Amino acid sequence: MKAQVSLKTGSKTTAIAKALMDETKQKLPKVKTEVLANGGKINITLEAEDLVSLRAALNSFLGWAHCAQGVVENE
Secondary structure (H helix, E strand, O other): OEEEEEEEOHHHHHHHHHHHHHHHOOOOOOEEEEEEEEOOEEEEEEEEOOHHHHHHHHHHHHHHHHHHHHHHHOO
């Protein structure tokens, strides 16, 4: 199972991508992750062994991205 998400993050892309890349180092169980900054967007690719793991990882990364965006916008 695979999911790919592209988030428009504008001028804060580098900071948000760095925060998400730190999360990829944690090695989520059953999930391969990739986070790439591409201009004003962040591309997140998640590949999981099953749908439950994919959903959990997707929820986590979207939540972390939202949190990181809130932090960098309030600096």
